[in-house]
Amino acid sequence: MLDVQARAALTGPLERAAAGLDRPGVTPNRLTAAGVVLGLAGAGCAATGWWxxxxxxxxxxxxxxxxxxPLARRRGADGAGGFLDITADFLVYGAFVVGVAVGVGGSALxxxxVLLxxxxxxxxxxxxxxIAERAGRREVEDDRLSRGRSLNFLGGLTEGTxxxxxxTLWCLLPxxxxxxAWVWAGAVGVTAVHRVVTGYRRLR
Known part of the structure; x- marks a missing residue:
């Protein structure tokens, strides 16, 4: 829901930071890997209660x-990097949920x-x-969501922001x-239903 606004506010600073990082030893895939390592380490800290x-x-x-x-776009983005990036995101998101569940104890339900x-x-x-890409269609509710991304992107109530x-709130208020988690699961569920319905209608 807030990704368009967040991207508008952060695009400039992130592009400037990427320009500063544009050195031979720094690659987009290495940044992705660093994000995975940091995220998994964060999940481990959550599991031990180091909030x-x-x-x-x-x-x-x-x-x-x-x-x-932004660094990939400076170097000439490729599909392999986009694939690695989305896979890394799902790995870190899922691991962090598990880490928080272990760290707070009690019912994991x-x-x-949330994971479901x-x-x-x-x-x-x-x-x-x-499917949209294979059909040669760029079907999005708001093209600002997909601009600069490797995927056609359907927005929703819950996005990356x-x-x-x-x-972060889980860590601040364990x-x-x-x-x-219950509220968040409901919100993500609403987004999932919206994406299923919207995606089906747009691909018909």
Missing amino acids: AAAAVLWLLSRLADGLDG PFLV AYYVNGTAFLAFSS ETIAVH GIAHTV
């Missing part, structure tokens, strides 16, 4: 994820529902992107993590 460290590592992971795209919602949501937008905020 401050988990929040910092999570945000650094997302910063690396935000920089690999709300976090399992992620699964359906991700399947819907990845399948839409693949909201995901970053909620995962005492209410279960409640946040």
Whole structure:
């Protein structure tokens, strides 16, 4: 829901930072890999209850994820990098949910529902992107969502910006993590339904 505004605000700073990182030893894929390492380390810290460290590592992971795209565009983006990037995102998102679930203890059910919602949501937008691309169609609700990305992108109530905020909130307020997880699972579920319905209608 907030990705268009966030991208508008952050595109300039991220592109300038990518320009500063544009050195022979720094590649987009290495930034993606760094994001994975930082994200998995953050998930590990969450699992052990080191919440401050988990929040910092999570945000650094997302910063690396935000920089690999602008650097790739400076170097000439390729499909392999985009594939690696989206795969890394799903790995880090899922691992962090598991880490938080372990760290807060108690019932894992709300976090399992979050993972289920992620699964359906991700399947819907990845399948839409693949089929739309194969059909030679650039079908999006708002082209600003797909601009600069490797995929056709359907927006929704929950996007990357909201995901970053909620995962950070878990670290800042672990005492209410279960409640946040239930609310978040519902919001992601609404987005999944919206993407399934919208994607089906646009591909007919």
